Amino acid sequence: MKIGIDARTLYKPSGGVGTYLKNLLAELGSLDQENQYVLFFDAAPPGDLDPVNFTRRTLHLPFGQNLTTWNTFRLLPELWLRPVDLFHFPFYTMPLVKPGKSVVTIHDLTYKLHPEWFNWKAWLTFRPFSYRAAKAADRILTVSYTSREDILRSYRLPEQKVVVTYHGVSEHFHKICDRGPLDEVQDSYGLRHPLLLYVGSITLRKNLVRLLWAFHQLVTEKRVDAHLLLVGRTLAPYPDLPSLVKELGLEARVSFISEYISQETLCRLYNLADLFIYPSLYEGFGLPVLEAMACGTPVVTSRVSSLPEVAGEAAILVDPYNPQEITEALWVGLTDGRLRGELMQRGLERVKKFSWRKTAQETLQVYQSVLAL
Structure with a gap:
């Protein structure tokens, strides 16, 4: 045929x-x-x-x-x-x-x-x-x-x-044990720990305005000296994130990568991150959630649309319309060592289903x- x-x-x-x-x-x-x-x-x-x-x-x-x-x-x-x-x-x-x-x-x-x-x-x-x-x-x-x-x-x-x-999930995404490639990408983009990572398009549906407010609360109220990296190209209609970053005084803590990067570099960024955050308001699937899990990175994502179906019990689920709840999830995801270990292991098992x-x-x-x- x-x-x-x-x-x-x-x-x-x-x-x-x-x-x-x-x-x-x-x-x-x-x-x-x-x-x-x-x-x-x-x-x-x-x-x-x-x-x-x-x-x-x-x-x-x-x-x-x-x-x-x-x-x-x-x-x-x-x-x-x-x-x-x-x-x-x-x-x-x-x-x-x-x-x-x-x-x-x-x-x-x-x-x-x-x-x-x-x-x-x-x-x-x-x-x-x-x-x-x-x-x-x-x-x-x-x-x-x-x-x-x-x-x-x-x-x-x-x-x-x-x-x-x-x-x-592509086999390109996996856990990297060698620190050399991770140090290389960290130095290349000027990143520091603890590192929060978002991967996806920069558009209204991805809920990045509330993420920035939640990150601001993490830094100011929880006193976490963290860095947030947003990776993705801008698609209309889109929020003016650079202006909001400036308004919140986060210029030294928030970085953007808008150009195309290879899957090898993306895999290194997933591995480098201490926490992956995907607060989207609606997804048909949500592939970056699984890519992060495949790299052994704990995940925080939304309790809406397909994301609970994809993430299962291998992620912290939040109300994406509630910045305070996102902040609490970021705090727990960074500071609760036992939970982080459980999420890493559950994530690695979860991706085997896809x-x-x-x-x-x-x-x-x-x-x-x-x-x-």
Whole structure:
């Protein structure tokens, strides 16, 4: 059988969707030797995916190079001329006309449940076209049972149509025992202990304003001489964090890394951190939580959306709308040695439940069920 996949999100491998597709394809390439995969791009494809059963097609569109116009005006005619047996759309949307047997991945319903976190262009792209894709596709993949319930409730779909395939954790993320690489990255970025780390985009949904207030209370009320590092690129709409840092007098204690960093460097930062903090207000999955656990770092995260499902009992869970509760969790996470040891061990055990190979196996099962329709 020939399976087509919209592979355009591979251009952004540092984002959650790009990470998902990159790892899914790598595992499918080694797992499935029976089917042929055709990866579709709108520009020159990246050169780091070369399984023997993968081919690539680049489809240029001289106008409106975005999700929906490319799907409908360039991809759809190509599939009419050179059809595939099944097509997987890994990023919420598909052409206005169903191209045949189809699977779509809807990672979460943030755009529907919290439209205030999107600019109008993104909202107009995701909300109507994702709803259309959810209705038209033969199966929907999503990344947590929390997202599955959101999709079933919001779109009123039959339960068998929505299938959960969890994310995995890359083997790049692991505990480092050699202090040399850690000292190197610490010196490179001018970091000091105790170090709190956040990894993710800089946008309203990530709740970083309340994190800064909580960190301010940790420093001023708890008298903890700590450093906070925020790693991630800024996405609109976004809070003016540098101004808030200045207002709170935290310039010497808060650092930002906004440029792309390698997985090797990110792994070192996770290992270097004394505590990982992820206070997001809504997540479809929350992959950085597991990445930190894989590196043996205690985690504080939110008691909302999918985060308790992903973290289990291996993290301190907080109300993300309550800065005082976040402060207390940071304090306990830094000072309670027994709890820190328990969280480290639980985290290392927790991540064993998640693998990209399992993601690929379950995705392949969905492909096979759709092909059998």
